[in-house]
Amino acid sequence: xxxxxxxxxxxxxxxxxxxxxxxxxxxxxxxxxxxxxxxxxxxxxxxxxxxxxxxxxxxxxxxxxxxxxxxxxxxxxxxxxxxxxxxxxxxxxxxxxxxxxxxxxxxxxxxxxxxxxxxxxxxxxxxxxxxxxxxxxxxxxxxxxxxxxxxxxxxxxxxxxxxxxxxxxxxxxxxxxxxxxxxxxxxxxxxxxxxxxxxxxxxxxxxxxxxxxxxxxxxxxxxxxxxxxxxxxxxxxxxxxxxxxxxxxxxxxxxxxx
Amino acid sequence: xxxxxxxxxxxxxxxxxxxxxxxxxxxxxxxxxxxxxxxxxxxxxxxxxxxxxxxxxxxxxxxxxxxxxxxxxxxxxxxxxxxxxxxxxxxxxxxxxxxxxxxxxxxxxxxxxxxxxxxxxxxxxxxxxxxxxxxxxxxxxxxxxxxxxxxxxxxxxxxxxxxxxxxxxxxxxxxxxxxxxxxxxxxxxxxxxxxxxxxxxxxxxxxxxxxxxxxxxxxxxxxxxxxxxxxxxxxxxxxxxxxxxxxxxxxxxxxxxxxxxxxxxxxxxxxxxxxxxxxxxxxxxxxxxxxxxxxxxxxxxxxxxxxxxxxxxxxxxxxxxxxxxxxxxxxxxxxxxxxxxxxxxxxxxxxxxxxxxxxxxxxxxxxxxxxxxxxxxxxxxxxxxxxxxxxxxxxxxxxxxxxxxxxxxxxxxxxxxxxxxxxxxxxxxxxxxxxxxxxxxxxxxxxxxxxxxxxxxxxxxxxxxxxxxxxxxxxxxxxxxxxxxxxxxxxxxxxxxxxxxxxxxxxxxxxxxxxxxxxxxxxxxxxxxxxxx
Numbered sequence: 001x002x003x004x005x006x007x008x009x010x011x012x013x014x015x016x017x018x019x020x021x022x023x024x025x026x027x028x029x030x031x032x033x034x035x036x037x038x039x040x041x042x043x044x045x046x047x048x049x050x051x052x053x054x055x056x057x058x059x060x061x062x063x064x065x066x067x068x069x070x071x072x073x074x075x076x077x078x079x080x081x082x083x084x085x086x087x088x089x090x091x092x093x094x095x096x097x098x099x100x101x102x103x104x105x106x107x108x109x110x111x112x113x114x115x116x117x118x119x120x121x122x123x124x125x126x127x128x129x130x131x132x133x134x135x136x137x138x139x140x141x142x143x144x145x146x147x148x149x150x151x152x153x154x155x156x157x158x159x160x161x162x163x164x165x166x167x168x169x170x171x172x173x174x175x176x177x178x179x180x181x182x183x184x185x186x187x188x189x190x191x192x193x194x195x196x197x198x199x200x201x202x203x204x205x206x207x208x209x210x211x212x213x214x215x216x217x218x219x220x221x222x223x224x225x226x227x228x229x230x231x232x233x234x235x236x237x238x239x240x241x242x243x244x245x246x247x248x249x250x251x252x253x254x255x256x257x258x
Numbered sequence: 259x260x261x262x263x264x265x266x267x268x269x270x271x272x273x274x275x276x277x278x279x280x281x282x283x284x285x286x287x288x289x290x291x292x293x294x295x296x297x298x299x300x301x302x303x304x305x306x307x308x309x310x311x312x313x314x315x316x317x318x319x320x321x322x323x324x325x326x327x328x329x330x331x332x333x334x335x336x337x338x339x340x341x342x343x344x345x346x347x348x349x350x351x352x353x354x355x356x357x358x359x360x361x362x363x364x365x366x367x368x369x370x371x372x373x374x375x376x377x378x379x380x381x382x383x384x385x386x387x388x389x390x391x392x393x394x395x396x397x398x399x400x401x402x403x404x405x406x407x408x409x410x411x412x413x414x415x416x417x418x419x420x421x422x423x424x425x426x427x428x429x430x431x432x433x434x435x436x437x438x439x440x441x442x443x444x445x446x447x448x449x450x451x452x453x454x455x456x457x458x459x460x461x462x463x464x465x466x467x468x469x470x471x472x473x474x475x476x477x478x479x480x481x482x483x484x485x486x487x488x489x490x491x492x493x494x495x496x497x498x499x500x501x502x503x504x505x506x507x508x509x510x511x512x513x514x515x516x517x518x519x520x521x522x523x524x525x526x527x528x529x530x531x532x533x534x535x536x537x538x539x540x541x542x543x544x545x546x547x548x549x550x551x552x553x554x555x556x557x558x559x560x561x562x563x564x565x566x567x568x569x570x571x572x573x574x575x576x577x578x579x580x581x582x583x584x585x586x587x588x589x590x591x592x593x594x595x596x597x598x599x600x601x602x603x604x605x606x607x608x609x610x611x612x613x614x615x616x617x618x619x620x621x622x623x624x625x626x627x628x629x630x631x632x633x634x635x636x637x638x639x640x641x642x643x644x645x646x647x648x649x650x651x652x653x654x655x656x657x658x659x660x661x662x663x664x665x666x667x668x669x670x671x672x673x674x675x676x677x678x679x680x681x682x683x684x685x686x687x688x689x690x691x692x693x694x695x696x697x698x699x700x701x702x703x704x705x706x707x708x709x710x711x712x713x714x715x716x717x718x719x720x721x722x723x724x725x726x727x728x729x730x731x732x733x734x735x736x737x738x739x740x741x742x743x744x745x746x747x748x749x750x751x752x753x754x755x756x757x758x759x760x761x762x763x764x765x766x767x768x769x770x771x772x773x774x775x776x777x778x779x780x781x782x783x784x785x786x787x788x789x790x791x
Contacts, residue, residue: 130323171610176626178594197612200656208318216332217306227330227343
C-alpha cells in the first residue's frame with residue numbers, strides 16, 4: 001500500500017510536473033466558472049474537462065474514484081432535496097404532500113454539478129502537488145509563509161483526523177456500542193462524543209505540532225531559504241495561457257447563451 | 259530526568275528548550291541558560307541552532323512529504339544556503355544510522371524506531387550542542403531501543419553532545435546517562451549517577467521509577483550476601499563463585515481447560531489479512547488459545563500484532579480464514595455484539611477516551627452491555643479503586659497525563675468484565691506505580707479465569723505474567739510455546755527484534771539453566787543464593 005502525506009500521492013506526468021502556481025490558477029478559474037455558469041451543458045462540460053485533466057494527467061483512478069465516493073452522498077442530497085423542495089415547472093411525481101418538479105430537479109442538478117466541478121478543480125493541485133511545494137506556490141503569489149504553512153498542515157492532518165474519527169468509532173463499538181442500529185437519533189448521539197474526542201485530540205496534536213515546529217526555528221524573523229524552489233518554465237506559461245483562454249471562452253459562452 | 263507521570267520532568271525539559279511557558283501556558287520564575295544564552299530572552303525557536311528537541315510522539319514532528327524535506331525544513335527556517343543542505347541532510351542521516359534510506363520516501367513509511375531516529379536527524383541537522391529528548395524509548399521494540407541506544411552513544415562519544423532526556427525505562431537510562439535527576443512533585447528529589455539513584459529509589463516507590471531487573475536481582479542476592487556487588491546491567495554482574503544445586507519449582511500452570519464449558523476461547527483458522535491492495539499483513543495464522551490462558555503476543559513493530567487484535571474483536575474481517583470466539587464464528591457478529599465476549603484496550607488511549615468524566619468513561623462499556631443501577635455503580639466503584647482512579651472520578655479524562663489516561667482506558671475495558679481480554683501495548687507511558695497496578699489487575703483477572711492476550715514489547719512483564727508466548731514476524735507465527743520454551747529460542751528472538759527477559763539472559767550468560775526457572779529476577783536471585791523454594 002502506498003503511504004501518502006495528505007491528499008497528494010507521487011506521480012511523474014506533465015500534470016505533476018507543472019508549477020504549483022499554474023495549477024492553483026487553473027483551480028481558481030475553474031471554481032469561478034462553476035459559480036458563474038448556469039447552463040447545465042456548460043457545467044457538464046466543466047466537470048468532464050476537469051475529469052479528463054485528472055485522468056490525462058496520470059492521477060491514480062482509485063484516488064479519483066475515492067473523491068467521487070466522498071462527494072456522492074452530498075450530491076445525492078442536493079439533487080433529491082432541491083427536487084422535493086424547490087417549486088417550478090411541471091410536476092413530475094407526487095410523494096404524499098411533496099411533489100418533484102422539473103424545475104426543482106434542474107436546479108438540484110445545476111447545484112450538484114457546480115459542487116462537483118468546484119471539488120474536482122480544487123482537488124487537481126491538491127492531488128498532484130507535494131504540500132511543501134503547494135505552500136511555496138502560495139507564498140510566491142503573495143501569501144505569508146505562515147498562512148501557506150497553515151493551509152499545508154491542515155491538508156496534511158485532515159486524513160489523520162479522519163483516521164482518528166474511525167478509530168474512536170471502533171473503540172466505541174468495541175465497548176458494546178452497536179452502531180448497526182437503524183435508529184438515527186442513536187447514531188447522531190454516538191457521533192457527538194466522537195466529535196468531542198476529535199476536538200480534544202486535535203488540540204493535543206496542534207500543541208505538539210507547535211512545540212515541534214518552534215523547536216526547529218519556525219516563525220523566526222529570518223529570511224527562509226528553500227532546498228527545492230519552484231520556477232515557471234515554458235510549459236507552465238503555456239498551461240497558464242490555455243487555462244485563461246479556456247476560462248474566457250467558457251465564460252463568453254455562458255454569458256452569450258443566457 | 260526520571261520520576262512518576264505528571265511529576266514535572268517534561269515541563270522542565272520544555273522550559274529548558276524555551277518552549278514553556280510561552281507555548282504551553284504557566285508562569286516561570288528563575289533563570290535558564292543554554293550555551294550561555296538566556297532562554298527567556300530568546301525569541302520562540304531562537305535556540306534552534308544550539309538546542310535540538312525530539313518530542314515523545316514523532317507524529318507532531320514529521321509533517322513533510324519526504325525524508326529529505328523533513329530534515330531540510332528546519333534548515334530552511336534558519337536560512338541555511340540551499341547548496342549546503344544536501345550535505346547536512348546526508349550527515350544527519352548518517353549520524354542516526356539511516357544513511358541507506360531513500361530520501362524521497364514519506365516519513366510515515368518508516369517503522370516507529372526509524373521515525374524516532376528521523377526526528378532526531380531533523381534536530382541534528384541544525385548542528386545543536388545540546389539535545390532534549392522526551393521519552394525517546396517509548397513504544398519501541400527491544401531492537402528499536404537497542405539501535406537508539408547505539409546512536410545516542412555515538413552522538414555522545416564522537417560528537418560531544420550534551421543530552422537531556424526524560425525516560426522511564428531504567429535500562430535505557432543506565433546504558434546512557436552520566437547523571438539521573440529524580441523529579442517528584444515539581445522538585446528535584448534526588449540526583450546522582452544511575453547506580454546511586456536507583457539504589458535510593460528502591461526504597462521510595464512514590465517516585466514511580468521502575469527498578470532495573472539487574473539491580474532487583476543483585477539487591478535480592480545482597481540481602482543474603484552483603485559482599486555481593488550491586489549492578490545495573492547484566493554486564494556488571496560478576497561470575498558466580500559456585501553454583502548451588504537447587505531444584506527449582508516449576509512455574510505455576512493453569513487449571514486444565516477441560517473444566518470449562520467450551521475449552522477454546524480464541525481460535526484463528528488459517529487467517530490472512532491485507533490492507534487494501536497492499537501486501538499481506540497476516541499470512542495463514544492458525545492459533546488456539548484455551549479458555550483461561552494468559553498468552554503474550556510479541557514481535558517487531560509492524561509484525562502484524564495490532565492487526566491480529568483488530569481482527570479478533572471484529573473491527574477488521576479476515577481476507578481468508580475464520581475466527582471463532584468461544585466456539586462461535588465472528589463472521590456473522592457485529593463488533594458491538596462481540597464486545598460481550600471480548601474486551602480490547604487499544605494502543606493509543608486518545609482513541610478510546612470520549613466521555614466528560616472518568617466515571618462516565620468507565621461506565622460507558624458496562625452500560626452498553628445492559629448493566630444499570632446498583633450493579634453498574636458498584637462495578638464502577640470497584641474498577642476505579644483497582645486502578646487508583648477514585649480521586650479522579652469527576653475529572654475529564656482528556657486533561658490527564660498519559661499514564662493516567664492509559665489507566666482510564668484500561669479501567670474502561672476492565673469494567674466490562676468480559677471473559678476474554680486483548681491488551682495492545684498497555685505499558686507504554688506507565689510509571690512504576692501504574693505498572694504495578696496493571697500487573698495486579700492482570701494477575702487477579704487471570705486467577706478468575708479470564709483469557710488474556712497481552713501484546714507487548716515488555717519482556718519482563720511477559721516473563722512475570724504470561725504462561726505462553728507467541729511471536730509474530732512479518733505476519734506469520736514464528737514461535738509459539740510456553741514462556742521458558744520461547745524465551746530460550748535466542749535466534750528467533752533476535753530475528754524478531756526481541757530480547758529474552760533478564761533471568762533468561764543471566765542463565766545463558768553463566769550457563770546455569772536453573773536461574774531462568776521462574777523467569778523473574780527475584781526467582782533467579784533465590785536460586786543464585788542457593789535457597790530451596
